[in-house]
Amino acid sequence: MTGLSDLPIRDDLRGLSPYGAPQLDVPVRLNTNENSYPMPEPVVEAIGKAVAAELRDLNRYPDRDALALRADLAAYLGHGIDAEGVWAANGSNEIQQQLLQAFGGPGRSALGFTPAYSMHPLLALGTGTRWVPARRGVDFGLTADEAVAQVREHHPDVVFLCSPNNPTGTALDPAVIAAVLDVAPGMVVVDEAYAEFARPGTVSALAVLPDHPRLVVTRTMSKAFGFAGGRLGYLAADPAVVAAVQLVRLPYHLSALTQAAARAALAHREALLGTVAAISQQRDRIVTELRRRNLRVADSDANFVLYEVGGDQSVAWRALLDQGVLVRDVGLPGWLRVTAGTPAETDAFLAAMDKIQREGT
Numbered sequence: 001m002t003g004l005s006d007l008p009i010r011d012d013l014r015g016l017s018p019y020g021a022p023q024l025d026v027p028v029r030l031n032t033n034e035n036s037y038p039m040p041e042p043v044v045e046a047i048g049k050a051v052a053a054e055l056r057d058l059n060r061y062p063d064r065d066a067l068a069l070r071a072d073l074a075a076y077l078g079h080g081i082d083a084e085g086v087w088a089a090n091g092s093n094e095i096q097q098q099l100l101q102a103f104g105g106p107g108r109s110a111l112g113f114t115p116a117y118s119m120h121p122l123l124a125l126g127t128g129t130r131w132v133p134a135r136r137g138v139d140f141g142l143t144a145d146e147a148v149a150q151v152r153e154h155h156p157d158v159v160f161l162c163s164p165n166n167p168t169g170t171a172l173d174p175a176v177i178a179a180v181l182d183v184a185p186g187m188v189v190v191d192e193a194y195a196e197f198a199r200p201g202t203v204s205a206l207a208v209l210p211d212h213p214r215l216v217v218t219r220t221m222s223k224a225f226g227f228a229g230g231r232l233g234y235l236a237a238d239p240a241v242v243a244a245v246q247l248v249r250l251p252y253h254l255s256a257l258t259q260a261a262a263r264a265a266l267a268h269r270e271a272l273l274g275t276v277a278a279i280s281q282q283r284d285r286i287v288t289e290l291r292r293r294n295l296r297v298a299d300s301d302a303n304f305v306l307y308e309v310g311g312d313q314s315v316a317w318r319a320l321l322d323q324g325v326l327v328r329d330v331g332l333p334g335w336l337r338v339t340a341g342t343p344a345e346t347d348a349f350l351a352a353m354d355k356i357q358r359e360g361t
């Protein structure tokens with residue numbers, strides 16, 4: 001049988017494993033920050049109709065520039081953003097890949113403040129962009145001084161900021177973003193996949209887009225909209241950035257079915273985003289309850305919580321799984337990440353944690 005190592009694969013891909021959060025069929029799945037609530041029935045029907053209306057025309061390629069969808073996304077974002085300043089793709093993963101294809105690549109570098117979203121370095125690898133793992137400070141925080149010093153040291157072509165940050169959950173102080181924009185020699189990408197869950201008072205980087213042509217804000221419908229399976233991510237930026245990613249995107253990358261489904265979902269955004277408050281409430285409940293159990297917990301503006309298990313996290317992860325609760329071991333010694341879902345899922349997670357604390361892992 002032919003193995004991977006028998007193929008003439010690129011040297012920098014040899015021996016690597018693909019991104020792979022376990023997809024296990026267990027009762028309580030809290031490991032990939034999905035929205036636990038299924039699509040409401042009226043939205044299912046609306047998406048079904050919208051997709052059905054496309055079927056007869058599937059002999060034709062879709063709108064390559066997804067203009068109607070981009071206009072809908074711009075209207076959702078507000079902040080005076082219009083369709084020319086928005087670009088859409090199959091998840092914000094693809095958006096970020098396109099950004100690295102356009103602004104990174106061989107001979108160029110991208111910097112991120114770890115721990116952050118694990119796909120950023122993998123997208124850098126895939127696009128031949130050198131990855132610079134910069135550090136976060138005390139308690140996974142990031143101050144303007146810490147960020148500026150590392151950007152100045154490395155002169156990256158692309159800086160990734162993640163706010164709210166995955167896996168820690170905390171949103172960035174806008175002063176950090178402003179300071180990085182001041183010193184970064186290239187593009188600054190603020191990954192706001194979880195923006196809709198942010199606690200009151202948190203400011204989106206969308207607000208400063210008009211002043212910064214090299215700022216890109218990436219968003220997704222995977223989390224707050226509960227549309228992860230639909231695969232729709234997008235960016236907001238100066239229209240020149242959109243022109244840049246159009247140089248590297250595959251023609252017709254976004255299927256007619258995806259565009260129609262996403263537009264129907266956006267038209268029902270009130271019903272879909274109705275879950276955000278309920279999920280944020282469970283997120284706050286998890287933070288409070290874990291702290292009450294004397295565990296260290298990072299502040300969260302997202303739909304997940306990073307917490308210290310008080311022992312080996314891989315043992316605790318297994319002990320939770322044995323009780324039917326799947327959380328995420330992000331490879332941070334002593335810490336686990338749990339997604340906030342329904343009240344019943346929180347109950348099951350907390351009961352499983354209690355059992356671990358009672359019996360030891």
Ligand code: PMP
Nearest residue numbers: 091092093117166193220222233
């Ligand atoms: N950014 C961050 C910080 C994420 O956590 C995720 C999903 N886990 C993504 C981007 C990608 O999401 P999608 O491709 O589904 O839009």
